[in-house]
Amino acid sequence: MTGQSPPVGPRTQPRAGSGRRVLAPLALAQFICSFAGSNMNVMINDISHDLDTTVQGVQVAITIFLLVMAALMIPGGKLTDILGRKRCFLTGLVVYGVGAALSAVSPGLGVLILGNSVLEGVGTALLIPPVYILTTLLFSDLTSRARAFGIVMAAGGVGAAAGPLIGGLITSAISWRAAFVFQALVIVLIIVLSVSLDDPLPPDRSRHFDSPGAVLSAAGLVLIVSGILAADNNLWLTAALLAAGALVLVWFLRRVRRQEKAGQEPLLSTGLFRNRTSNLGLITQNAQWLLLMGTSFTVAAFLQVVRGYDAVQTGVIFTAATLGLLASSLAAERLAKQWSQRSLIMAGFALAVAGIGVLIALVAGSSGPWAFAPGLLLIGLGLGVMLTPSVNVVQSAFPEQRQGEISGLSRSVSNLGSSFGTAIAGTILVAGLSKHAYAAAMAVLAVVGLGGLTAAAFLPRTPEPVAGRHR
Numbered sequence: 001m002t003g004q005s006p007p008v009g010p011r012t013q014p015r016a017g018s019g020r021r022v023l024a025p026l027a028l029a030q031f032i033c034s035f036a037g038s039n040m041n042v043m044i045n046d047i048s049h050d051l052d053t054t055v056q057g058v059q060v061a062i063t064i065f066l067l068v069m070a071a072l073m074i075p076g077g078k079l080t081d082i083l084g085r086k087r088c089f090l091t092g093l094v095v096y097g098v099g100a101a102l103s104a105v106s107p108g109l110g111v112l113i114l115g116n117s118v119l120e121g122v123g124t125a126l127l128i129p130p131v132y133i134l135t136t137l138l139f140s141d142l143t144s145r146a147r148a149f150g151i152v153m154a155a156g157g158v159g160a161a162a163g164p165l166i167g168g169l170i171t172s173a174i175s176w177r178a179a180f181v182f183q184a185l186v187i188v189l190i191i192v193l194s195v196s197l198d199d200p201l202p203p204d205r206s207r208h209f210d211s212p213g214a215v216l217s218a219a220g221l222v223l224i225v226s227g228i229l230a231a232d233n234n235l236w237l238t239a240a241l242l243a244a245g246a247l248v249l250v251w252f253l254r255r256v257r258r259q260e261k262a263g264q265e266p267l268l269s270t271g272l273f274r275n276r277t278s279n280l281g282l283i284t285q286n287a288q289w290l291l292l293m294g295t296s297f298t299v300a301a302f303l304q305v306v307r308g309y310d311a312v313q314t315g316v317i318f319t320a321a322t323l324g325l326l327a328s329s330l331a332a333e334r335l336a337k338q339w340s341q342r343s344l345i346m347a348g349f350a351l352a353v354a355g356i357g358v359l360i361a362l363v364a365g366s367s368g369p370w371a372f373a374p375g376l377l378l379i380g381l382g383l384g385v386m387l388t389p390s391v392n393v394v395q396s397a398f399p400e401q402r403q404g405e406i407s408g409l410s411r412s413v414s415n416l417g418s419s420f421g422t423a424i425a426g427t428i429l430v431a432g433l434s435k436h437a438y439a440a441a442m443a444v445l446a447v448v449g450l451g452g453l454t455a456a457a458f459l460p461r462t463p464e465p466v467a468g469r470h471r
Contacts, residue, residue, distance in 0.1 A: 022138055023148055025193040026131045027155035029093070032186045033124045034159030036100075037065075037418070038296065039167030040116070042315070043176040050176065053109040061113045063229050066422075068121025070225045070415050071218035077129035077408020078214075078267055081401075084203035085137075089130040090194060096123025097187035104180035116180070129407040136395040136403055137200045143336050146392055150332025153387040157325040160292060161380065164300060165315025165322075172312055201400060213255060213267035220248035221412060228416070231423040268405055272398070278406070280455050281393035284345055285410060286417035287452030288390060291352055292383055294421030294445045295321070299359075299372065302438045313369070320373040324380025325387075332388040341389035342459040348386025349453035355379035356446040360439050386456075393459065421445075 040047075044058045051057075080088045099119025106112040135152055139145040170179045223245030230238045256266040273279065296318070303309045303317060328335075328348075335344055359375025391410070398406045424441055 021193070022134070022197065023151050025190045025197060026135060027152050028186060028190045028193070029089070029127055029131050030152050031155035031159040032183055032190070033096075033128055034156040035163045035166065036116075036120060036124070036183060038160050038163030038293075039179060042164045042168040043171050043179060046171055046176045047112070051106070051109050051112065057109050058112075061109065061117050063226075064113055064117035065121045066229070066415070066419055067222050067225055068118060069124050070221040070412060070419070072122060072125035073129065073412040073415060074217050074221075074268055074405075074408040075209075075214040076125035077133075077404045077406075077411070078209060079126070079404075080130050080133055080407070081204055081404040082207045082209055083205075084199050085130040085133050085201070085404075086194070086197055086199040087203065089127050089134070089197070090191065092123045092125070092127025092130075093187050093191050093194070094123075095126065096120050097184050097191070099123060100180045100183040100187060104177045104184065120183075128411050129404065132391065132395060132407045132410065133403040134197070134199070136407075137400055138198075143333055145396070146336030146388055147333030149388045149391050149395075150329045153332070153391060154326050154329030154384065157292070157329060157380075157384060157387060158322055161296065161318055161322040161325055162315070164296070165312065165318060168310070168312040168315045208265040210259070210265070210267040213252060213259075216248060216252040216255065217267060220245050220252055221416075223248060224416065225419045228419045228423045268409060269402070272402070272406055272409060275397050277460055278394050278397040280459050281390050281397070282410065282413045283455040284349075284386065284390045284452050284459075285394065286413050286420075287349070287448050287455070288383060288387055289414045289417035290421045290424075290448055291379070291445055291452075292421065293418040294424045294448070295356070295376075295379055295442075297422055298424060298438065298441045298445070299376070303372075306438070307367075307369075309369070317369050317372050318376065321376040321380035321383075324377040324382075325384040326380075328381045328384030329388060331384075335385065336389070336392075340461055341393050342456060342461055344389045345386040345393075345456040345459065346453055348382045348384075348389075349449050349456060351382030351385060352379050353382075353446050353449040353453070355382060356442050356449065360442050364439065 040058075040062055047058050048054055076088070076092075083091075096119065099115045099122075102115030102119065103112055104115075106115055131152060135148045136145065139148040166182075167179050170176075170182060223241050227238045227241030227245060230241060253270070256268060256270055259266040260270060300314050300318070303314045309317070339347075355375045355378025357375075358378060359372065362371040362375060365371070394406060394410050395403065424444060
């Protein structure tokens with residue numbers, strides 16, 4: 001970055017009614033994107049039969065969606081500074097809605113990939129960073145921001161956890177195409193609600209967009225995510241892709257340093273990585289989304305392959321996690337008044353790890369579906385307790401002028417965690433699902449939870465002031 005950004009004066013907090021109007025489209029946007037990331041897993045057989053393709057073909061579509069999001073999230077965050085947060089948000093919604101509508105009428109796998117994987121992926125990368133930026137900018141004090149992020153994260157968690165149930169119900173009652181119609185209708189509603197949305201900062205078209213840097217960062221992230229997703233097929237390929245991705249990202253960071261030394265504006269400033277609090281918060285975000293998606297995929301695979309439950313039955317069992325996550329996320333404002341963000345993140349990881357232990361123990365001793373409920377409830381409660389403060393820690397660590405960059409980086413780190421969780425489930429499927437393999441996978445997730453707990457323990461006990469930080 002060239003020079004220091006001018007200070008920005010304090011903003012007036014939105015009144016209760018206006019706050020709800022602001023949060024409604026943002027929370028719905030997070031919900032539908034999280035829903036899209038999980039609901040297709042219960043439609044794979046129906047889609048493959050209807051489009052005369054293979055299960056692997058549909059899985060490719062899901063994989064490309066993850067790759068597009070991973071590749072474009074950082075550039076998407078940067079574009080919010082240049083084009084404006086509201087404009088990027090609305091553009092992303094329109095692109096996503098067109099993709100959903102195209103997916104609903106797709107005659108074959110190619111059109112489905114174009115609609116769901118490419119257009120919905122691009123739309124998500126454009127609209128998700130503004131969700132977090134606008135929430136940060138419009139709610140400036142800790143407790144109101146905690147409440148706002150609690151609602152947004154609750155919507156996202158419910159979308160991810162309840163996606164299989166909602167998608168399964170729609171698919172069973174109507175068809176898989178109706179699930180994409182549902183997405184398109186929600187997008188239309190969000191656009192209507194967003195018309196009166198105010199962007200607190202004007203776009204700055206003088207800002208430079210680093211296109212070569214965007215290509216390098218996208219290529220590195222695509223290679224990393226491809227490597228993660230290849231873990232269930234070929235570990236050597238995984239190692240090669242991860243190594244290649246790491247080399248490309250190192251190349252990208254070296255280029256960033258050269259640009260900064262020359263006084264140019266890079267795609268992503270190295271100053272973002274000099275903030276210890278933010279770095280620890282990003283680690284906890286990665287671990288949280290790994291736990292959420294890893295638990296979802298591993299337990300869902302076990303229920304369907306080993307226990308023989310269908311998509312709707314599996315979704316009903318996951319209701320316990322959804323309720324837990326929703327309850328604790330919506331209590332974020334009250335919890336933030338009583339406890340530090342560090343304490344909440346640590347408590348969340350402790351609850352999630354305890355839930356995994358309960359899940360393993362009860363399922364091993366019982367063949368009934370209700371054996372899953374206590375553990376999933378604890379995991380949901382833990383995730384809901386810590387998702388909001390982790391986002392708040394990272395977003396609040398930087399001033400307004402850096403929100404575009406940190407939001408894109410934050411969402412990329414979370415997406416990498418989701419991909420790791422997906423890879424764990426895929427690897428278990430290839431290894432051959434059994435009670436022992438299921439327990440081993442859940443034990444790995446517990447270790448990840450302990451790692452997140454350790455990172456959270458090093459967070460500062462009280463928030464540090466933004467002023468004077470590396471810019």
